[in-house]
Amino acid sequence: MQAVPRISETEWEIMRVVWEHHPLTAAEVVQRLAKRDPSWHPKTVRTLLGRLVRKKAVRYEAQGRAYVYEPGMAESECVAAESESFLERVFGGSLRPMLVHFAERQKLTREDLKELNDLLEEQTKPTKRRRKT
Numbered sequence: 001m002q003a004v005p006r007i008s009e010t011e012w013e014i015m016r017v018v019w020e021h022h023p024l025t026a027a028e029v030v031q032r033l034a035k036r037d038p039s040w041h042p043k044t045v046r047t048l049l050g051r052l053v054r055k056k057a058v059r060y061e062a063q064g065r066a067y068v069y070e071p072g073m074a075e076s077e078c079v080a081a082e083s084e085s086f087l088e089r090v091f092g093g094s095l096r097p098m099l100v101h102f103a104e105r106q107k108l109t110r111e112d113l114k115e116l117n118d119l120l121e122e123q124t125k126p127t128k129r130r131r132k133t
Contacts, residue, residue, distance in 0.1 A: 004073065004081035005055035014048050015071070015078065018058055022070045029069065 007015060017032045018024070024032075026046050033040040049069060052058040057078070060067040091098040108116075 002056065002073065004077050005057055006085075007052075007055070007057060007078060007082070010044075011048055011052055011057070014045065014052060015057060015075070018052075018069055019071050019075045023061075023068045025066045025068055027066070 013033065014029060017029050021032060026049055030040060030042045030045045033045060049058060053060060056072045058069050059072040060069045087093055087098060
């Protein structure tokens with residue numbers, strides 16, 4: 001399994017577009033980003049795509065004069081790595097204080113609470129062991 005690279009905040013924005021709409025050219029990435037925020041500059045996007053290629057987060061294929069970009073790794077892999085990094089940096093690797101922090105500071109809906117409760121109940125269920133025969 002390939003190591004997940006550190007991805008900056010601006011690179012995350014590009015990755016979201018690539019994950020959501022691949023395959024696409026650099027011009028299409030620029031166009032999609034500019035719809036959300038017109039301050040994106042094409043040269044900046046191309047520079048960041050190059051960095052993401054070097055990090056192997058994105059791969060490309062030359063098609064004529066254009067490069068077509070696709071994710072080099074799954075979004076779930078990057079999210080898991082970033083989550084673990086965040087947990088380690090901010091909460092010393094401990095999940096409990098993070099959950100308490102968010103529960104106290106965020107407005108949780110009934111649906112949020114039910115989903116969290118269901119997840120916690122699932123985590124506490126004993127695993128069924130297979131009988132040896």
